[in-house]
Amino acid sequence: MKMMNEYRVKKLNRKSPIVVEVPGSKSITNRALLLAAMTNTTCRVNGILFSDDSRHFLKALCDLGFNVLVDEKNKTVSIEGKGGIIPKQKATIDVGSAGTAARFLTAFCALNKGEFIINSSEQMKKRPMKELLICLEELGSNIEYLGEKYHFPIKICNKHMQNLKDEITVNVNKSSQFLSALLISSVILKKDFKIKIDGTHGMAYVRMTIEMMKQFGVEVKQLEERVYVIKEDSVYSCSSYQVEPDVSAACYFYALGAICSIKVKVKNVKKESLQGDIKFLEVLEDMGCNVLEDENGEIIIISPLENRVNLKGGTWDLSSFSDQALTLSAIAVYADSNVCIKNIGHIRFQECDRVNAIISNLEKVNVKTEIIKKEDDNLDLVIYPVDDFDKMLVERKKINVIETYEDHRVAMAFSLLGIRNAKIIIENPLCCRKTFENYFDVLDGLY
Numbered sequence: 001m002k003m004m005n006e007y008r009v010k011k012l013n014r015k016s017p018i019v020v021e022v023p024g025s026k027s028i029t030n031r032a033l034l035l036a037a038m039t040n041t042t043c044r045v046n047g048i049l050f051s052d053d054s055r056h057f058l059k060a061l062c063d064l065g066f067n068v069l070v071d072e073k074n075k076t077v078s079i080e081g082k083g084g085i086i087p088k089q090k091a092t093i094d095v096g097s098a099g100t101a102a103r104f105l106t107a108f109c110a111l112n113k114g115e116f117i118i119n120s121s122e123q124m125k126k127r128p129m130k131e132l133l134i135c136l137e138e139l140g141s142n143i144e145y146l147g148e149k150y151h152f153p154i155k156i157c158n159k160h161m162q163n164l165k166d167e168i169t170v171n172v173n174k175s176s177q178f179l180s181a182l183l184i185s186s187v188i189l190k191k192d193f194k195i196k197i198d199g200t201h202g203m204a205y206v207r208m209t210i211e212m213m214k215q216f217g218v219e220v221k222q223l224e225e226r227v228y229v230i231k232e233d234s235v236y237s238c239s240s241y242q243v244e245p246d247v248s249a250a251c252y253f254y255a256l257g258a259i260c261s262i263k264v265k266v267k268n269v270k271k272e273s274l275q276g277d278i279k280f281l282e283v284l285e286d287m288g289c290n291v292l293e294d295e296n297g298e299i300i301i302i303s304p305l306e307n308r309v310n311l312k313g314g315t316w317d318l319s320s321f322s323d324q325a326l327t328l329s330a331i332a333v334y335a336d337s338n339v340c341i342k343n344i345g346h347i348r349f350q351e352c353d354r355v356n357a358i359i360s361n362l363e364k365v366n367v368k369t370e371i372i373k374k375e376d377d378n379l380d381l382v383i384y385p386v387d388d389f390d391k392m393l394v395e396r397k398k399i400n401v402i403e404t405y406e407d408h409r410v411a412m413a414f415s416l417l418g419i420r421n422a423k424i425i426i427e428n429p430l431c432c433r434k435t436f437e438n439y440f441d442v443l444d445g446l447y
């Protein structure tokens with residue numbers, strides 16, 4: 001992407017169908033990289049995402065001593081798996097701003113023998129880790145806090161890993177990644193191991209973890225709704241793995257189609273995806289769009305209802321696909337009634353306080369919102385309808401600057417606010433390098 005401090009959104013006048021390509025899924029890429037490193041063979045992962053999050057993951061695996069062969073041109077990485085063992089006895093890694101790298105690699109290092117220092121970006125230092133670190137300490141890992149307690153940087157120092165416990169309870173209120181991290185790395189413990197869940201969180205990403213563990217040869221048994229078991233003899237094995245395109249990224253283009261009445265096809269995105277964000281298509285359907293599959297049944301086409309001025313408002317539970325809370329907030333300005341986004345308290349602890357980012361950026365363009373507080377810091381967010389959003393913006397002299405708070409999803413989602421009226425500037429658009437380095441180039445390609 002060209003260097004730029006801000007991106008001025010242009011009015012999109014086209015009506016012809018759009019076909020775009022998005023990069024590989026961040027969540028699948030970073031799971032596949034770790035699972036591949038935990039096999040006993042060489043595993044080739046295809047369709048890999050190359051972005052800040054996955055580059056940090058790859059670099060960390062190299063720094064831990066894994067043999068990693070990267071072919072960025074062909075979006076392929078080959079990793080020599082070591083059966084759950086970390087090759088180096090002493091290493092320093094940096095997880096950057098990647099929640100997946102932060103949680104998955106911390107659990108992986110903490111359940112191994114050796115001395116590992118884990119650094120992160122300033123943004124990641126502020127994000128929750130405590131619930132996972134407490135579990136790892138309970139399992140016998142020796143963790144030293146080099147800065148603030150339960151935050152990065154940390155030093156793991158395990159002379160020998162002798163875990164006597166055969167079960168653990170993890171609280172997922174703030175992130176489901178704590179549970180995913182424990183599930184993936186519990187295979188290292190080499191005993192029948194039980195993980196119990198405390199708290200509430202959408203489980204779509206945990207289902208992805210379990211499904212991918214299965215694709216890599218390890219069955220997770222669900223004893224009860226909130227209890228999982230990993231068997232003693234579990235071994236990861238896989239020689240070739242294909243990463244799906246990133247559905248979270250695809251949703252920006254589906255949403256664009258919805259507000260501009262343009263047919264959109266995102267290459268190779270299928271309904272039967274591992275990614276929970278595919279549920280966003282149901283929200284768009286409820287809002288009045290048609291969601292179809294092409295003749296191969298492979299690709300999804302979004303065709304908004306003809307001649308509709310507005311989308312329909314409504315209430316949706318986004319706890320399982322909350323990365324789309326920002327996308328839904330952005331297109332809510334074109335809804336004919338309230339848009340209520342339920343159960344998204346945990347998004348206050350992501351790249352930024354996303355609830356605040358939504359409210360403050362919508363406030364700048366005269367859109368009213370309300371928080372409905374619930375138990376355990378959970379919340380629903382209501383976005384009130386606007387009479388004629390484009391007219392209101394066009395009549396205002398001011399160009400509205402969206403503050404992105406170094407959050408890729410704020411930049412990508414809120415670019416949609418200017419697509420019909422050209423009155424929006426996105427500050428620091430480069431922050432989208434976290435998961436979609438050339439998002440604004442792909443957007444420019446639509447004009």
Ligand SMILES: O=C(O)C1=C[C@@H](OP(=O)(O)O)[C@@H](O)[C@H](O)C1
Binds near residue numbers: 322
């Ligand atoms: O496991 C994953 O890959 C993810 C889980 C979700 O985070 P939380 O579980 O922290 O809500 C999601 O927001 C993030 O983009 C990716």
Ligand SMILES: C=C(OP(=O)(O)O)C(=O)O
Binds near residue numbers: 100351
């Ligand atoms: C919350 C996100 O990322 P992370 O994997 O860093 O948690 C996200 O991509 O929206």
